[in-house]
Amino acid sequence: MTILTVSQLNTYVKSLLDGDRNLSAVYVRAEISNFTNHLRTGHYYLTLKDDAAAVRAVMFRSDVSRLRFMPENGMRVLARGRVSLFPRDGQYQMYIDDMQPDGAGALHVAFEQLKRKLAAEGLFDESRKKPIPRCPMRVGVITSATGAAVQDILNILSRRFPMTTVVLCPVQVQGPQAAPEIAAAVRFMNEQNAADVLIVGRGGGSVEDLWAFNEEIVARAVADSDIPVISAVGHETDFTICDFAADLRAPTPSAAAELAVPDSMEERGVLLSFGMRTHRAVQERLQRERLLLESLSRKADLRDPRVLLTPHRLRLDSLSEKADRSVRTRMQKERGELALLCGKLDAMNPMKVLVRGYAIAEKDGAAVTDVKALSAGDRLQLRFSRGSAACIVEQTQEELT
Secondary structure, eight states: OOOOOHHHHHHHHHHHHHHOGGGTSEEEEEEEEEEEEETTTTEEEEEEEOSSOEEEEEEOHHHHTTOSSOOOTTOEEEEEEEEEEETTTTEEEEEEEEEEESSSOHHHHHHHHHHHHHHHTTTTOGGGOOOOOSSOSEEEEEEOSSSHHHHHHHHHHHHHOTTSEEEEEEOOOSSTTHHHHHHHHHHHHHHTTOOSEEEEEEOOOOTTTTGGGGSHHHHHHHHHOSSOEEEEESSTTOOOHHHHHSSEEOSSHHHHHHHHSOOHHHHHHHHHHHHHHHHHHHHHHHHHHHHHHHHHHTSHHHHSHHHHHHHHHHHHHHHHHHHHHHHHHHHHHHHHHHHHHHHHHHHTOHHHHHHTTOOEEEETTEEOOOGGGOOTTOEEEEEOSSOEEEEEOOOOOOOOO
């Protein structure tokens, strides 16, 4: 009888699983649960389950980097990988090397996931959209320098609005480096203030060919652009995340060029029409004013200016007479009030009392009004209506009541 340790037992079972060719590459259709994105290592840990059973699974970072979508709990997937045992826990699990959404393509799922995420952040809100300038003098074009799209854009811009300057910023429009280059080009054009409006896009292609314009880095660069952006990716039926983030979506690169600038011939026609309407309006106004002037010139008060002055002269005479009467009345009233005040003042003059035989007794320069203020021997000054006399008090006597 052989006695094994737990480690030996688990190692033996692992070797059996690893040696089974049927378990080296299996496909499993299941629903994801217990999904964990281990941010420190970059690995995904999850459980694959159906209605009756479940199995633990792991997807390492090297395989995760190839995924086009983010796994979510409840998502049905088709997973490919190998089955083995993790000796430490003694539990078998599936090591996933590839995974696709069940029923919908990975790119479609990734598109919808990113669209929901950015929409929830408000990146696509209409309130963020900037108006496209009516007559931009500099149009920035961010696309491939060798594709048919750039030639269509240049031809239409030169035909419709030849006075505009085209600033071309060539980038890759597909492949792993395309998205970073497109985002960097948008930021560079903003830093340099190189254009009044930007056209970002490319010609048609497969979903994979257009995928650079579905990358989050491009969407954020377009949404953050201070320069208005027109997105022009693929054909009319193609929609990308860049379209939603841009200020305006054009169905094709050619349509983007038409939306970016006005038609100079149409603008010239509008200006000519406006000039003619303005000229007619000025002529009609001049004619009305001329007739009014002729009508006024025939009036008597314009032929003889003195007629205009007559009513004003009469009004001036009336106002002058009214002012004179008002002044005279006011002076008489003030004169009477002055006489009344003078009479009152004269009646209160102490000299009037002295003329009738009275005198004012003063002690130390102040009038004496009460005998209690005097003592025998005090010196007084008696003031008469004419002159004064110095006196000495010999005796005082209070009034008996």
